Amino acid sequence: MDAAQILLVVMWVGVTLYALLAGADFGGGVWDLLAGREHTNRRLIEHAIGPVWEANHVWLIFVLVVLWTGFPPVFASVMSTLYIPLTGAALGIIFRGSAFVFRKVSTEWWQRRLFGAAFAISSVLTPFFLGTVAGAIGSGRVPPGLAAGDLIGSWVNPSSMYGGVLAVGVCAYLAAVYLCDDAVRAGLDPEGFRRRAISTGLLVGLVALAGIGVLRLDAPGLFAGLTHRALPAVVASAVMGVASLGLLWARRYLLVRVTAVLAVTAVMWGWPLAQYPVMLPPSYTYAQAAAGPEVLLITLIVLGAGALLVLPSIGWLLLIQRRLPYDSG
């Protein structure tokens, strides 16, 4: 593997962690929106997200920075062509983060409602916009060049809509799965989230299947990759998805956390596997985009040293979070 390939893998690990961790935080917002009068659910969501969401969120910044350092033309092309959905995602991020903490410190009912609504709605919009971006890139609608793609058509198209809906669905599904386990540990009844996890799991599975048809028509290149080279990943994802449903049925909440994570991870890696070595389909490869060898090397060293600092710290945070008593806010 050369330095560019290693950096590509590191970046994709970042994308995956962002999806698995921050994705579930967004999903928490989705369930917050749908929680209606079930305020215990809302409190549980707040409890689960509170200590970790900022750290989870940094994965996005990590990915952006690695992309613009390691593969600057890709960063420039994606950001300039897709500036409308990306501005939407950025604004969603602003509202989500600030409304979440604002609600936490508000005391009056109407304030909590207002901030809560902003938190919940932006938790749906942000993953949707990010999903449209994935669809745009995957379907080859972001050519290399500054704003060289269609400003609207690049992200308003079947693949992008599919990407957006799938992203929201995956976030909601992950959150529901994690929350089952959280509810048990908080001494609450997990049945509500179990029901939600099963129904979103079924729904996301159906959407994912239907999507294969969409991709076949709209993104034939990606479709070919997914049905050939990346087929093992797709199959693994499907198997894990079915297993997760079974485990939910059997109320094995800790195990289903693992299988759900594996199912999502498998799809996440299926995509780059399907189009490798191309970064911007149809033909712009990572090697064409990669920064100079000196930059790649120093970036890898910096990230390696950083990992030594960051990973043990994350471990400590997660340990503390799992041990926080439920009522400690």
Next chain:
Amino acid sequence: MLSPLALAAGPASPADLLAARMQMGLSLGWHIIIACLGVGMPGLLLFVEWRAVRTGDAEHMLLARRWAKAIGVLFAVGAVSGTILSFEMGLLWPGLMDVYGQVIGVPFAMEGIAFFIEAIFLGIYLYAWDRLPPRTHLLSGIPIAVAGVASAFFVVAANAWMNQPRGFDLENGRVTRVDPIAAMLNPATPPQTIHMIVAAFMVAGFGTAAVYAVGMLRGRRDRYHRLGFLIPFTLGAVLSPVQIVVGDYAAKFLAEYQPTKLAAAEALFHTRTHAPLSLGGIVRDDTLHYAVEVPSALSILVGFSPATLVQGLDRVPPADRPPVNPVHWGFDVMVAIGFFLLLMSAWLAFTWWRRRDLPSTPVFLWLAALAGVAAVVAVEAGWIVTEVGRQPWIAYGRMRTVEAVNPAPGLWAGFLIVVLVYLVLTVATLYVLRLMTRAVPVRPVAPQERA
């Protein structure tokens, strides 16, 4: 491949370029206020918590608890407003990032590590307060303070590179032989990073003190409010004289490396010896009107002698000059505030030396409340000098701002939406912070008790 042609395309319209610049300025100007608090407040917080743990004093602990609560909110807002900036580097300036993203990427990657450390330990510090032994808890706060300063260093180093682009060769519009370390440690890095980090602590110090000054003006003169005022104000007071020395260093740096910016800051149109220091005034038709002039002062400041030759704006063609009025006013406002803050510090130092007490007149408290706002204004003014004074270059001497901007149409519509969002965010943040100062005070507890 991306072609240099795409860069030459420039913005879709002049309105789009203007919108992109205003959007960047707005979001940076907003973020920097929160960022200053994020750099400086953890240090203050740890200081009061350390005193509380050592002495068992309940009022110090109450201060620590309340500052921690405020920091929890400020960090969240700082994180999201900073994320927008990372997006905007690409949404607004893809031309810069396309060519130079790899050159300035390394300090940003290091900043990313610092962000992780900040966010992780903040989660631990805030949520595990009652679960950790007091000493461990105190220790868990130290990485937050260190990472805050580190991230300020890294991001300002990236900005310094825009003032002194180094560490690469250009071939056919693409960079080669990149030396990211030389890019990060360019000549502008020492003056800018030191000046900015000191400024951040001044904003945190004077800003926090201002809240308690207002409280004391409303008659709450108990020990809690006095401590809340004195500790942060002292931090600001100690740094005020330092900052003037550092500012002078920054100006001397400009004289050597970016003479055009200094000429704009001083509205000096003609290269000359015995250059005067001009205070205030308005530039029209390439002349400064109505300014107060201190003869030869600029020459003396730059080279310790009235005979020093100072470069004027006439050294560069008009197309390469920054807009003079904002830069000149930005500079004067910053320097004026620098001296105002110095006077306030001297006043406190004097009465403390004579009577071990605050000045007794309410005028002092009024001015101290003003000092909190003034420190923020000084930072904004300083950044106007740095950023507007660099125009028309985005990377000084290497790339013009118009070459860097996103050529997509409609940026101005995005700008309008962003303005609206920031308006809402500002109102909501101020409202929530006010709510927090009003809420029934947390019950004072000794550190060994639980809240």
